[in-house]
Amino acid sequence: MSLLSLNAMKTSIGQYAVLHDVSLEVPEGGVFVLLGRNGAGKTTTLRSIMGLWKPSPGSIQFRGQDITDLHTADIARMGIAFVPENMGIFGGLTVEENLILATANGKFNQTRLKRIYELFPALEQFWTKQAWSLSGGQKQMLAVARAIIEPRELILIDEPTKGLAPSIIDAMAEAFREISQSTTILLVEQNFEFAKSLGRDMAVIDDGRIAHAGTMADFSADKSLQDRLLSLSA
Template identity: 80%
Template sequence: MSLLSLEDVRTDIGQYAVLHCISLEVPEGGVFVLLGRNGAGKTTTLRSIMGLWRPKAGAIRFQGEVISGLHTAEIARKGIAYVPENMGIFGGLTVEENLVLATEKGKFDPDRLARIYGLFPALEQFWTKQAWSLSGGQKQMLAVARAIVEPRALILIDEPTKGLAPSIVAAMAEAFRDIARTTTILLVEQNFHFAKSLGRDMAVIEDGRVVHSGTMAGFAADAELQNRLLGLAT
């Protein structure tokens, strides 16, 4: 059984149909990458899963249970976290306060906090600094740390490398590999080099539909398919 499945999901935004009967199977474990050109419907897919935009038709199942139609807070309590493209952190709060808000009971599990420090040492260094003062890469680290401060079965991450320096992208890749050992990641990413270095399975969305799915290794080996679906130069 898949950890997450979308079955003929349709999501409208206003009068426009953005997702057209999209079906997707995300297995448990590792990194599943959702690829596609700008405007294909990748972010809408993540927001539909998280309940931020409610599907008009179809079903979304998580661990076999239908979650489409639930409120976002209910979906989060079932073990799904979301790191949006805009990161969703609170600039006027400190690193510590941002993480406290993401905990269930307002206090940290010492082992999880130690793991966060190990993955993102800068967050320990800037623990008492307000989030607005962090660099773009450090803000992204904080956004991901908020997602793992409590145990999660699935993390949805939208464009985490956008605008980041290559050294930060490399550090983020290492952190994601570590996180994916215990938590499934559904990743939306335009940086194909980053995506193929992490992904085990993948799918391509075009005009709100899944037009290809399979292993990342197979897709990465097919330059013609990459060019046709993503416009990547061979």
């Protein structure tokens, strides 16, 4: 059984249909990458999974349980976290306060907090700093840390490398590899080299439809398919 299943999912925003009959199986473990051109429907897919936009028709199952009509808070309680493209952090709060808000009861599990320090040392260094004062890379680290401060089975991460320096991207890749040892990651990413270095399985969405799905190894070896679906040579 797949960890996450999308079944003939159609999502509309207002009068505009964005996703058309999207079906996808995300296996448990590792990093699953959802690729696609700008405007293809990647973010809409993640937001639909989290209940922020409701698909109709279609269904979403998590560990075999239908979550299509659940509220976002209930989906989060099931063990799914979402790191949006805008990071979703609170600029006027400190690093510590941002993480406290992401806990279930306002208290840190010290083992998990230690793990976050190991993954993102800058967060410990800037623990009392307001989030607005952090660099772009540090803000992204904080956003991911908020997603893993509580135990999660699945993390949806939208465009985490956008605007980041190469050294920060490398550090983020190492952190994602570590996180994916215990938590499945569904990653939306435009940086194909970053995605290729992490992904085990993948799919390409194009014009609101799944155009290809398979292993990252096979897709990485097929340059013509990459060019056709992602226009990487353009």
